[in-house]
Amino acid sequence: MRRMTARPANAHQARLLKLLRDGGPNSRAQLGDQVDLSRSKLAVEVDRLLETGLIVADGLAASRGGRRSHNIRLAPNLRFLGVDIGATSVDVAVTNAELEILGHLNQPMDVREGPVAVFEQVLSMAAKLRASGLAEGFDGAGIGVPGPVRFPEGVPVAPPIMPGWDGFPVREALSQELGCPVMVDNDVNLMAMGEMHAGVAHSVGDFLCVKIGTGIGCGIVAGGEVHRGVTGSAGDIGHIQAVPDGRPCACGNRGCLEAHFSGAALARDAMEAVEQGRSEELAARLAANGALTAVDVAAAAAAGDATALDLIREGGNRTGQVIAGLVSFFNPGLVVIGGGVTGLGHTLLAAIRTQVYRQSLPLATGNLPIVLGELGPTAGVIGAARLISDHLFSPA
Amino acid sequence: MRRMTARPANAHQARLLKLLRDGGPNSRAQLGDQVDLSRSKLAVEVDRLLETGLIVADGLAASRGGRRSHNIRLAPNLRFLGVDIGATSVDVAVTNAELEILGHLNQPMDVREGPVAVFEQVLSMAAKLRASGLAEGFDGAGIGVPGPVRFPEGVPVAPPIMPGWDGFPVREALSQELGCPVMVDNDVNLMAMGEMHAGVAHSVGDFLCVKIGTGIGCGIVAGGEVHRGVTGSAGDIGHIQAVPDGRPCACGNRGCLEAHFSGAALARDAMEAVEQGRSEELAARLAANGALTAVDVAAAAAAGDATALDLIREGGNRTGQVIAGLVSFFNPGLVVIGGGVTGLGHTLLAAIRTQVYRQSLPLATGNLPIVLGELGPTAGVIGAARLISDHLFSPA
């Protein structure tokens, strides 16, 4: 199950691997157009990469008016595992070296069951993907957890919503089980990396990626790099005060953004609305399902329920106010909204946009797109694969 | 007056120059300890730098148990000009290559008089410094302006408090007048660079530098680099909403931080307090000076005036609330408070600390110093000198 995975020997090789991964060039000549190396030097490095097996040359491309070029691509048997542990479910996917998803599984699961139970689940999902013939083994794995991570060590720290994970050696344990290198990061950062690799944020150097799910967090990308902060808690905006003397929050303060808008807050507000008889639509759904979640609110809103729409607008306004402050502060080139509640769609986006465009500086909002993520639940796993491939495609 | 200033020919030379500038090594051997080059290669590059005249070897150091080393230092006749244009005054200083201040002038001036008038003043101050024998000419100049800057071009954009400067080619104009390379940046960014070079933020990679003066802004340093945002307006936190439906602000919104706490807001609140008869101390100062400024509030507070202290605490609380959000978001390793109102000293700092430690995540505040800047009014000019020296000490 352990696979020998070569590493690039120098920065040139790393550059070439990443160019091939990120799609685009597929011949020596095209690579030469992008790397500013002489043809001779380029040929040497390509030959060395061919020797290591990290890339392969198979077949000839159609002529473009002269000699046909050799097709160069990353080894087709390379496999990365992307794992995205959410508060209430786990996503596991297999990708090839270009980070295209070959297989994807999703399983409901409560992260509070602790690392041992969750890992058992993750490993069985990975085994299932392997058994289906998508991979003989994994060359690397990336994993996202819903809380702050001490990045260099790959260890969660003081995660509020996942007791039992504090200090658990995620990287080491998973690496042992899978027999391959593993990198760990916050799930929101991975969503940002996913949207940067294959989504709306493609080739944007400075952007914010707000993930609204059970909790609420924000991936920060500055100069093309994820900013994690000194203790790995950067982007943890769920506990920024959104409403002075507002609702009490699990963290002990009042008025935190997360206490006013998140999957959990929305479900709670929907229950209150039913209790107060403000929405027959939601009441009907409660009666049918026995409980209410953000999905019910989204469905009610789609059916035109005024109360549900109000709840979403209200939450969007709160979130938009906080984001407006962050936009003034960070001056990003793009804001991406993602996570479980993107089902709330345009209503939510409109409320956020209104607040940001109204409250932030014109200079900061002048040319600022605020859009929904386009990868949905695959953003996290793609980001996870990208994380480990960035690591493996760097000089050892 | 134009001086020939050589530039390093490669990254090694750039590295050596910066090491020498930032103090520490002063011999070939000590340089060798820090740059991971063979002694031979190091000797070659040092010799080349000696040839260009950027560095000089003068005399021998005391022996440390063996052969005495040659003293190596940056050319002693290199001179940088640091200019810090504030809303109400201008600072101009001359530094040597190590960015030590050799002469410093400060002159009250209203930035709204426009770039032409201000430049006349700046040039006359620079001429005075030159005439006093501190410099024969300038090898480079850095200049900070109180508003957003399109950094690559060195041009202010849409500066709210400095009409008439929008689009004015500051870099080009000053470069023409002084006959040397010029770099332009926001004044707050330069304060951050100053504190990073020679102040409390020395060797801190991720920190925030909040400058409270006539307005309020925040320098953002991530990974040792200043984050300027896509339009150069990053750190403009004065118009983040601090009080819902609060005081009207010049920007058109209500409740902006700057409308509740800044030099201008403090003066206004002090006037109100006098009108309402809430402070005899402030009334006396108004009678004596004909007007009230933040300095009067500071003095009244130092004299124990309860109303003045309340104003400062109130402002500190507002500011602290905003900073608390930024700390949760950015997770810095240090927060520096600077600018004109640092005269408010410990009262202000205590209020800010209270809010941040109470409202931000424990993980983000666990080991987070919140301190006053230690360079005072020299931070800006040192940062300006640092900016241009970073530029000149990079390969051409």
Add this chain to the structure above:
DNA sequence: CGACTTTCTCCACTCTCAGGACAAAGACCT
């Protein structure tokens, strides 16, 4: 079939850089 284009390979030459040998200059011990 010849002229031209594109792709790739090979070769000679230059430059960078590391590391060892060694010289210079002093400290320290006997």
Add this chain to the structure above:
DNA sequence: AGGTCTTTGTCCTGAGAGTGGAGAAAGTCG
């Protein structure tokens, strides 16, 4: 005073990195 050791700096050689030109390979097009 003299020998030994340490520190600093210089010189030299050889291994690689890298460039650019010549030209071969393999195609298109008129």
